Each structure stands twice: as structure tokens, then as C-alpha cells.
Amino acid sequence: MKIDPDSTVDLSAQIAKAIRDAIIAGDLIVDQRLPSEAELADHFDVSRPTVREALKRLAAQSLIRTQRGATGGAFVNRLRFEDAYAQQVTTSTLLLSMNAVSFDVACEARYALERACAPLSAERRTPDHLATMRAEIHRQGQPGLTDEAFCASDVTFHRALVDGAGNKVLSYQLAGAVEAMQPLMNMITFTARSREEIVALHTDIADAVEAQDATRIDALLVKLEAYTRLLAHSVVAARQSRKNKEKTA
Amino acid sequence: MKIDPDSTVDLSAQIAKAIRDAIIAGDLIVDQRLPSEAELADHFDVSRPTVREALKRLAAQSLIRTQRGATGGAFVNRLRFEDAYAQQVTTSTLLLSMNAVSFDVACEARYALERACAPLSAERRTPDHLATMRAEIHRQGQPGLTDEAFCASDVTFHRALVDGAGNKVLSYQLAGAVEAMQPLMNMITFTARSREEIVALHTDIADAVEAQDATRIDALLVKLEAYTRLLAHSVVAARQSRKNKEKTA
DNA sequence: GCCAGATTAAATGTCAGACATTAAAATGTA
DNA sequence: TACATTTTAATGTCTGACATTTAATCTGGC
Numbered sequence: 001m002k003i004d005p006d007s008t009v010d011l012s013a014q015i016a017k018a019i020r021d022a023i024i025a026g027d028l029i030v031d032q033r034l035p036s037e038a039e040l041a042d043h044f045d046v047s048r049p050t051v052r053e054a055l056k057r058l059a060a061q062s063l064i065r066t067q068r069g070a071t072g073g074a075f076v077n078r079l080r081f082e083d084a085y086a087q088q089v090t091t092s093t094l095l096l097s098m099n100a101v102s103f104d105v106a107c108e109a110r111y112a113l114e115r116a117c118a119p120l121s122a123e124r125r126t127p128d129h130l131a132t133m134r135a136e137i138h139r140q141g142q143p144g145l146t147d148e149a150f151c152a153s154d155v156t157f158h159r160a161l162v163d164g165a166g167n168k169v170l171s172y173q174l175a176g177a178v179e180a181m182q183p184l185m186n187m188i189t190f191t192a193r194s195r196e197e198i199v200a201l202h203t204d205i206a207d208a209v210e211a212q213d214a215t216r217i218d219a220l221l222v223k224l225e226a227y228t229r230l231l232a233h234s235v236v237a238a239r240q241s242r243k244n245k246e247k248t249a
Numbered sequence: 250m251k252i253d254p255d256s257t258v259d260l261s262a263q264i265a266k267a268i269r270d271a272i273i274a275g276d277l278i279v280d281q282r283l284p285s286e287a288e289l290a291d292h293f294d295v296s297r298p299t300v301r302e303a304l305k306r307l308a309a310q311s312l313i314r315t316q317r318g319a320t321g322g323a324f325v326n327r328l329r330f331e332d333a334y335a336q337q338v339t340t341s342t343l344l345l346s347m348n349a350v351s352f353d354v355a356c357e358a359r360y361a362l363e364r365a366c367a368p369l370s371a372e373r374r375t376p377d378h379l380a381t382m383r384a385e386i387h388r389q390g391q392p393g394l395t396d397e398a399f400c401a402s403d404v405t406f407h408r409a410l411v412d413g414a415g416n417k418v419l420s421y422q423l424a425g426a427v428e429a430m431q432p433l434m435n436m437i438t439f440t441a442r443s444r445e446e447i448v449a450l451h452t453d454i455a456d457a458v459e460a461q462d463a464t465r466i467d468a469l470l471v472k473l474e475a476y477t478r479l480l481a482h483s484v485v486a487a488r489q490s491r492k493n494k495e496k497t498a
Numbered sequence: 499g500c501c502a503g504a505t506t507a508a509a510t511g512t513c514a515g516a517c518a519t520t521a522a523a524a525t526g527t528a
Numbered sequence: 529t530a531c532a533t534t535t536t537a538a539t540g541t542c543t544g545a546c547a548t549t550t551a552a553t554c555t556g557g558c
Contacts, residue, residue: 011541013308037509046541049301049541053540057309058309059262067509069551070509070550071550072509072510073510087340091328094272096418108418109418109419112366112416169357173358173362173422259511260512285537298513302511319522319536499558500558505555506554512546517542518539520538521536522536522538523534524534524535525534527531527532
């Protein structure tokens with residue numbers, strides 16, 4: 001592991017990269033302890049604060065964890081699916097908001113991916129997944145539910161559908177796509193009428209999943225996507241007309 | 250933005266979280282300059298090194314960038330799709346290797362997602378995408394190509410297919426799934442015979458994409474997935490039998 | 499001999515102050 | 529005005545110190 005002290009790049013960034021590469025290459029294995037900060041400082045010929053900045057960079061990516069105390073230090077972290085989920089959701093959310101990704105593009109991506117899960121989910125869903133879906137459908141029918149809570153329940157419902165595929169990698173990849181949509185979905189105001197419509201579709205989907213009818217799930221997801229986009233467009237249109245009114249007034 | 254100095258959590262982690270939350274909430278907008286390190290240290294009532302550790306954490310997630318000089322400082326970074334790609338690939342790769350995800354599970358996820366792109370790609374692919382696919386097919390047919398180079402070309406081919414869908418969000422989500430497979434694919438030794446087979450399938454896929462025949466693309470991807478898994482299994486089997494031989498010897 | 503408590507040691511966490519380096523802005527000059 | 533120089537404000541880095549945490553070790557009493 002070496003760095004170039006003459007490079008214009010931050011020393012801490014270089015050190016972080018060197019260690020990260022070692023982890024990716026398998027030179028440092030899970031739960032292995034890195035040398036102490038003092039030893040690393042000595043090795044790279046930099047000061048301890050510089051090493052610390054490098055370690056914090058790695059910690060931010062969940063690549064290492066640190067423990068204080070006598071036998072403490074920095075350890076290569078086993079990257080868990082849950083940790084990766086959280087990061088992916090944050091990244092995806094920011095990506096959508098900062099790049100002004102349109103509702104349609106995000107929605108298309110989400111449903112395309114979700115439909116990819118449908119056949120596997122039809123085949124492998126467990127009673128647990130079905131139970132979660134039914135429970136969320138029930139929650140979505142409750143009067144007095146805020147729009148935020150409705151959206152959150154929607155996310156849980158769809159995650160159950162995705163998790164039903166019984167493929168952790170698939171679930172991980174989709175977590176970002178589904179959850180990153182939530183801020184966009186939250187802009188929609190769900191009327192009693194539209195909630196009824198969505199709950200009906202969700203019920204049909206749950207039935208189809210229970211019946212292990214992949215074709216039907218796919219068709220229902222297409223319908224749900226179309227309906228969601230219709231709702232979003234009507235919100236945009238309503239805003240537009242309000243704007244025009246204010247202009248003429 | 251506040252932190253709790255009595256918490257057992259690192260101050261730098263708390264500060265990073267506070268700033269990250271502010272960015273996600275939209276309180277800090279793209280390209281906005283954060284207060285200087287000295288000002289932040291003052292605000293949070295900590296020392297400059299502590300603030301710096303927090304900023305490095307955010308830099309590691311591409312949430313901020315820093316500039317030196319008189320008008321320098323830390324700026325909220327526009328998270329670009331390319332930056333997010335890179336991070337997602339790193340995370341996905343580690344996730345697969347550290348959690349001992351089986352070839353079959355990763356492969357299933359990858360092809361499920363890729364098939365989700367197929368209909369869109371059939372509809373929207375441009376001459377550029379087709380050209381890339383043809384070029385990579387040609388490269389894959391060259392004799393003397395290393396297995397690594399063959400795999401890399403395979404990734405480029407499949408990314409062209411995915412990008413053909415013309416949905417940046419979809420491309421982003423799939424980058425991880427496709428590229429993270431590469432280390433696993435690299436374990437396979439591609440014989441001349443198997444390369445021929447793959448090139449033939451790739452050619453058929455390119456033809457189907459050009460003909461905008463979504464159904465055919467889907468069927469070919471299913472075949473390609475089956476063949477890839479077959480190859481992987483034969484490698485595993487070969488290794489197993491060699492092992493047994495050594496044992497008895 | 500063994501256990502509980504005190505001590506020690508080794509590591510990270512934090513701080514203070516200094517200097518180096520960078521790059522833009524302000525200033526001076528032909 | 530155009531160009532070279534100086535100033536300035538910021539990040540990057542270093543040194544050295546102290547605080548805190550935690551496990552291992554030592555020590556005294558039973």
C-alpha cells in the first residue's frame with residue numbers, strides 16, 4: 001500500500017483509496033484489524049490527523065468500524081445488506097432530487113424493476129410476505145391516514161412484493177428504486193377516491209401473488225403504474241392551472 | 250443544526266449527520282457554500298480537526314466537494330449519475346464478496362433486472378447503442394483475448410443494452426447489478442467453444458434489439474442466463490473433482 | 499488457590515496552535 | 529487599460545498534548 005506525496009490529491013483521499021483497494025482486492029479480510037493510527041501514520045509517513053481523516057472516509061462507506069479501548073482499532077467491516085440498503089436509499093433519493101429527475105422517468109424505472117421481480121415472487125412468496133401485504137392493504141384503507149403514512153405503507157407493501165422473490169441481491173437493488181420514489185410520491189395528494197382505486201389494485205395484486213399468477217401480477221403492475229402516473233399528472237396540471245389563475249388575477 | 254456533546258457517538262459522525270440531513274431536507278442547496286471549517290468548529294463548539302473529519306465523511310459520499318484558496322471552502326455537490334455509479338459498483342461488489350453470495354443468486358438478480366430493460370431498450374435504442382453492441386461482439390470474437398478482457402467486453406455489451414432503455418435511473422440501478430458480477434464471472438474460464446456460443450447469443454440479441462423484437466430479446470436473455478449458469482456450474486464441478494482427486498492421491 | 503478490586507497499558511477521541519499551500523481578489527505600476 | 533505583485537482567506541498538514549474507553553494485568557485478602 002503506497003501513496004504519492006507529490007500528487008495534488010489530498011493525502012487522506014489517497015490513503016483511503018489505498019486501504020479501500022486492499023479491501024476490495026481481498027488483501028484485508030472481514031474482521032481483520034488494521035494497524036493502529038500511529039502505525040498507519042508511520043507507514044504512510046503522514047501525521048495521525050491525516051490518517052484519521054482517511055479512516056473516517058472509509059467509515060462513512062461502512063467499509064470499516066472502529067473500537068476504542070486497549071484491544072480497539074479499525075476493523076474491516078462486513079458490509080451488511082441493511083447497511084448497503086440505507087446508503088443506497090440516501091444516494092438514490094439525492095440523485096433524484098438533485099438531478100431533477102421527472103416523476104415519469106423514476107416511475108418507469110421503478111415499475112420496470114418491480115415487474116422483473118414478479119415472476120420470482122409469484123413462485124417463492126411465503127405466507128409472511130402475503131401477511132405483510134394484506135396488513136398494509138388494511139392500513140391503507142383506514143380513514144384519517146395522512147398522505148405520508150399512506151405512502152410509507154405503499155412502500156412497505158411493494159417491498160414485501162419484492163422481497164417475495166427471495167433474492168437478497170434483487171431486494172437490495174430495488175430498495176433504492178422503490179424508496180427513492182417516496183419523496184416524489186409525497187407530492188401527490190391522495191383523495192379518498194384515488195386511495196380506494198389503489199387499495200383495489202393492491203388487493204388484486206395480493207390475490208394474484210397468492211394464486212402465484214405471474215402474468216396477472218405483471219398486468220396489474222402495468223395498471224398501477226399507469227394510474228400512478230395519471231395521478232401525478234393531475235397534480236401537476238392542478239398546480240399549473242392555479243398558477244395561471246394567479247397570473248390573470 | 251445541533252449535536253449532543255454528551256452522546257457516546259463520535260462528534261464527527263454527529264456533525265456529518267447534521268449536515269447530511271440538512272442537505273437531504275433541502276436546507277442546503279446544490280453549489281451552496283458551507284461555512285468555513287473555523288466557523289463550523291465555532292458553531293458546533295468543537296475543534297477544527299473534528300469538523301474536518303466530519304467533512305471528509307461527507308466527501309466520501311460525494312455529498313460535498315472542497316476547494317482551496319481564498320474563495321474556497323466546502324460546497325454542496327451535485328450528485329452526478331457517474332459518481333453514484335462508481336459508488337454503487339464498489340458497494341455491490343463488496344456486498345457480493347463479503348456475504349458469500351452465490352453465483353446463482355447474483356446471476357438471477359442480474360438477468361431479472363436486465364430483462365426488465367429489454368422492452369424499453371427494444372423501443373428506444375439508438376444507432377449508438379447498436380454500434381457499441383456490434384463492436385463488443387467483434388472484440389469478443391478476437392482470438393488471444395484474455396478472460397478478463399472478455400468479461401470486461403461482456404459488461405460493456407450488456408451496459409449498452411441497458412442504456413438503450415434511455416432511462417438514466419434504470420441505468421444507474423443496473424450498473425451495480427451488472428458490474429458487481431464481474432469478479433464472479435472472472436472465476437470462469439471461457440473456452441473457445443463457450444466463447445463462440447456466447448458471441449452467437451450476443452449476435453442474436455443485437456439483431457433482436459435492432460429489429461425491436463422485445464419478446465425475442467427476453468427469450469435470448471433467458472437462454473444466456475441458463476448458459477452462463479451452466480458454465481459456472483461446470484467450473485465448480487471441475488474444481489470439486491480435482492479436489493477429490495488430490496484427496497485420494 | 500481464587501476472586502474482586504485497583505492499576506496499567508494501548509488504543510481511539512478530542513483539542514490547541516502553528517505553518518504550508520492554494521487561488522482569488524485587491525493593489526500597484528508601466 | 530493591461531499586467532505583475534501583494535494580500536488575504538481558505539483548506540491541507542503537522543506536532544504534541546490530554547481525555548476517554550476498554551481489556552488485560554496486577555495485587556491484596558479470603
